[in-house]
Amino acid sequence: MRHPPRSVLLAVTGAVALVGAALVPVVSASGATPACTVQYTVTSQWDTGFQGSVTITNNMAAVSSWSLSFDFASGQKVTQGWNGTWSQAGTTVTAVNESWNGSLGTGASVSAGFLGSWSGSNAVPTTFKLNGTTCNVDAEPTPTPTPTGPPATGSAPALHVSGTKLVDAGGAPHRLLGVNRSGGEFMCVQGYGIWDGPVDDAAVKAIADWKANAVRIPLNEECWLGLSNIKPEYAGANYISAVKDLVARVESYGMTPILDLHWSHGQYTGNSAGCSDVHATCQKPMPDAQYAPSFWSSVAGTFKDDPAAVFDLFNEPYPDRATSTTTQAWECWRDGGTCPGIGYPVAGMQDLVNSVRGAGARNVIMIGGLAYSNDLSQWLTYEPTDPANNLVAAYHVYNFNTCSTESCWNSTLAPVAAKVPLVAGEIGENTCAHAFVDQVMKWFDDRGLSYLGWTWNTWDCSAGPSLISAYDGTPTAYGAGLHDHLKALNP
Known part of the structure; x- marks a missing residue:
């Protein structure tokens, strides 16, 4: 999603009359x-x-x-x-x-x-x-109670690409079926914290109890790099440590962590601009050449020895909204540089692949297409070169997107899935119901493909959309679709 709900800064006002205590x-x-x-x-x-x-x-x-x-x-x-x-x-x-x-x-x-x-x-x-x-408990550690659901196993699979499938170390096909956990992309840059809501063991276990096996974690490049506009307590080493802790918890329940560059630096005020700020306060049309390669070099260096971690290079590219031709948009997407309509130097997907591999990481890399990752029509034509041969096509689909019908999926997604693994990193709808995601999941199930619901946050399901009403995993009317489906796939 381009615009997750923000935490609300609450203003200080004058005194009011009160009674009782x-x-x-x-x-x-x-x-x-x-x-x-x-x-x-x-x-x-x-x-x-x-x-x-x-x-x-x-x-x-x-x-x-x-x-x-x-x-x-x-x-x-x-x-x-x-x-x-x-x-x-x-x-x-x-x-x-x-x-x-x-x-x-x-x-x-x-x-x-x-x-x-x-x-x-x-x-x-x-x-x-x-x-x-x-607070309010003994400083000395107390024994952890035995969980009532699936225990933490520490067995998140090491993944790599084999033909058109993601497979584990033994070569068995592995679908990524799970949720997004938004917060790490916006809380820190807005000065409120690092995560939106709890990410402790109980909160991660609640995700696993849905029978999810993957969690996509949106990140903010300025927070990771510790730039001066971010509060120190939410930046640099503190932010990285929090991300590493969450990744470890996700993996302890056997789930795949997907690290996603969501919000990035670079001033863009053109068509479909999400904000006019140069800082990483919204979704930009493309990653910036100034900081994004450094971000991915650092992330890749941090997790290069963890083959269970997956890297999603850039949440939702939309250079097609800035450029005048489709060819220009796809060239900008792959090659970066000076892109028509974008006022900052762009890091193309090839640049970011090079940054990851240059750091010594061979992890699986997901790459979304144009139109907020909803258009994969020329993904194969412009696919970056990867010496590790570990690239996955990433796709996002909501009921309000252009490519949101079976006919479009058959014509544009099926050819991609016939060549490389395909993961729908975000699926959702803004109806507070789940008829559309039910249709999406069936199409992907029929082809053995992967998908993750947006989002595991307690927001308004029509504005988020939100899968849950509480962090114990209580589903919303919308989230019930994914919840019941994952349970049916893994009874």
Whole structure:
């Protein structure tokens, strides 16, 4: 998708009249001192709203910045906040320090407050995390309970291309059937965090419980490279570490991680521009020559010894919206350089393949076509050269795309699938139903091809579209289509 919903920056406003007060005590574990504690207080509550506050105490090493996160269980919404930058994505609330209260020494505390809305009940959050560390529990590790579903196996398959199939190390065909996990492309550049919602073991296990075997992870090149416009806590080594951790969790459940360059640098204000910003704040028509090759050299160097990881070079190219001819668009797509209608030097798909292979990585590479990866009509003609012979054609399809019918798939996709592996990296619809994705999955199933649903986030299914209403894996009406289908394929 070009425009995933953003986390909302909540403005600080003046005081309002409030009545009543209720204190919610911290529930502390016995034993060692917790790494951090959070006192959550409901100071006032009325018919549809309430005022709350949090007092955070840091018992770890001193930090120069802090980010607190917790989840509401009863549909509450934060509407305003102070003493921190407050945001909410689905059920997950995040408060990030202001410029003047970021330092938190060992044993030091800080308080922040907010206004919120509620309906039905106003249940107290049960888990709080400070900079990713769970608070109000013993600092010493506790045994991990035995999962009730499929256990983590650590057996994500090493993949390579063999003819028209993706195969594992033993040569058995392997279809990628799973979901996208959006967030890593936009949260960091917007200054709210790294992921949109939880990506801990329970959250990844919920994906595996759908019988998914692949997770596509959209990334932001400026965050990975640690450019100066990104908050340090979400940039460079911190961002890379978070990505590596998520990849490890995905693989621990036997699922294939697909690392995707989603948002990139370069100013484009032409036809179908998603933003006018030079920074990586939206989908650009092509990757930029300034940073994208460096991004892929670094990503490839990081994961070159992990043959289970797959690289998706660029989310949704659309040079066809900028250039005047189809030939110009495909030449720009493959060769980059100075492309008509695009005001920054472009890195072509051949440049990015060279960056990956130059870093010593032989991992499988996915490459989408034109028209936001919906047009593969000349993909074979302009296919880049790969010394590792490990290229896969990537395709995106939604009910509102041009190529969204069986006749188009038969005429443009089938010839590609007859030559190289074909993966639909994104499938979806904006109807909050699943009739269209059901049709897509049947066409791909009949040909033994791969697909991943957009997206494993708790957004409005008509705006996202979103597969889930909660990170425990509860499907939306739209997500039920993929959920039930994967379960039927792997009973």
